[in-house]
Amino acid sequence: xxxxxxxxxFLAANGWAGxxxxxxxxxASFRRYFRVVLGDRRAVLMDAPPEHEDVGPFxxxxxxxxTLGLSAPQSHAVxxxxxxxxxxxxxxxxVGPLLRAGAEGEALIYRDAIALLAGLIGQRVPxxxxxxxxxVLIREIGLFPEWYAxxxxxxxxxxxxxxxxxxxxxxxxxxxxAVLVLRDYHVDNIILLDRPGLxxxxxxxxxxxxxxxxAYDLVSLLQDARRDVPEAIEAEMLGHYAAVAGVTDMDAFRxxxxxxxxxxxxxxxxxFTRLWKRDGKRNYLAFQPxxxxxxxxxxxxxxxxxxxxxFAANVPADRRAAHWTEMSA
Numbered sequence: 001x002x003x004x005x006x007x008x009x010f011l012a013a014n015g016w017a018g019x020x021x022x023x024x025x026x027x028a029s030f031r032r033y034f035r036v037v038l039g040d041r042r043a044v045l046m047d048a049p050p051e052h053e054d055v056g057p058f059x060x061x062x063x064x065x066x067t068l069g070l071s072a073p074q075s076h077a078v079x080x081x082x083x084x085x086x087x088x089x090x091x092x093x094x095v096g097p098l099l100r101a102g103a104e105g106e107a108l109i110y111r112d113a114i115a116l117l118a119g120l121i122g123q124r125v126p127x128x129x130x131x132x133x134x135x136v137l138i139r140e141i142g143l144f145p146e147w148y149a150x151x152x153x154x155x156x157x158x159x160x161x162x163x164x165x166x167x168x169x170x171x172x173x174x175x176x177x178a179v180l181v182l183r184d185y186h187v188d189n190i191i192l193l194d195r196p197g198l199x200x201x202x203x204x205x206x207x208x209x210x211x212x213x214x215a216y217d218l219v220s221l222l223q224d225a226r227r228d229v230p231e232a233i234e235a236e237m238l239g240h241y242a243a244v245a246g247v248t249d250m251d252a253f254r255x256x257x258x259x260x261x262x263x264x265x266x267x268x269x270x271x272f273t274r275l276w277k278r279d280g281k282r283n284y285l286a287f288q289p290x291x292x293x294x295x296x297x298x299x300x301x302x303x304x305x306x307x308x309x310x311f312a313a314n315v316p317a318d319r320r321a322a323h324w325t326e327m328s329a
Contacts, residue, residue, distance in 0.1 A: 114221070171259065
């Protein structure tokens with residue numbers, strides 16, 4: 001991974017002349033990240049090509065999180081036109097790898113992550129933040145018939161698709177009040193910091209935040225596409241969320257959670273297929289069986305009966321998790 005040609009000049013203009021620029025990470029978007037090292041100083045360089053990305057939302061949401069007493073990387077320097085940000089380096093203690101190595105207590109980490117979400121309830125959302133409304137929810141699930149279906153040689157009923165989702169999505173589209181939805185809130189986007197309280201959770205990848213339903217980020221956390229979250233942990237943490245967030249009607253909240261889970265997991269199946277077909281990122285296909293397991297769990301809820309019936313009629317078992325398991329065998 002090679003840094004952009006204008007990065008050295010940007011760094012030199014901001015006190016980092018001669019710094020080493022080391023590959024750090026890429027993600028499912030066009031963004032790339034590098035670690036900048038100069039003596040004992042460390043920072044992170046975000047490269048967000050301006051023809052594809054805008055660093056403005058990252059800066060706005062980071063500032064908002066800071067006002068809430070949460071940990072988002074501070075910006076040291078900005079080149080908005082060039083798509084470059086020089087950010088505080090949170091280090092390497094990503095929660096996902098720590099959990100996989102058994103280095104951290106799973107339940108404790110999830111409890112802290114849920115406490116953070118519960119703390120967003122009742123907090124104002126940034127002025128002008130777009131809504132996670134019905135139009136967005138419908139647009140996102142459109143990735144399934146657009147990308148997933150043709151990739152597994154299916155000719156699906158698109159009219160029936162729209163009708164089925166039209167019966168279930170409106171109930172989660174206009175929550176009152178709406179909360180800040182980070183949208184990609186899971187353990188691989190959280191870094192442990194040596195800070196007190198919830199500030200120990202360093203937050204990443206929040207630039208696509210919207211104002212929406214509080215259950216969405218909970219689904220993102222507890223139905224993680226990149227790691228198996230045991231059903232027992234999911235159930236325990238849903239109960240913990242209900243207690244700390246003051247949920248008074250758990251049956252209604254659980255229905256909303258499963259609807260948003262189905263919406264998110266359906267979207268992810270489409271996104272990961274698009275990353276393979278359009279962008280050549282085949283590694284995302286390894287996650288498809290897990291996402292299918294989550295989705296089929298969601299579809300068992302009565303609130304999703306119309307959508308479950310559509311899947312039963314249009315997507316046979318050998319075009320679900322089994323298809324991707326066979327591909328990766």
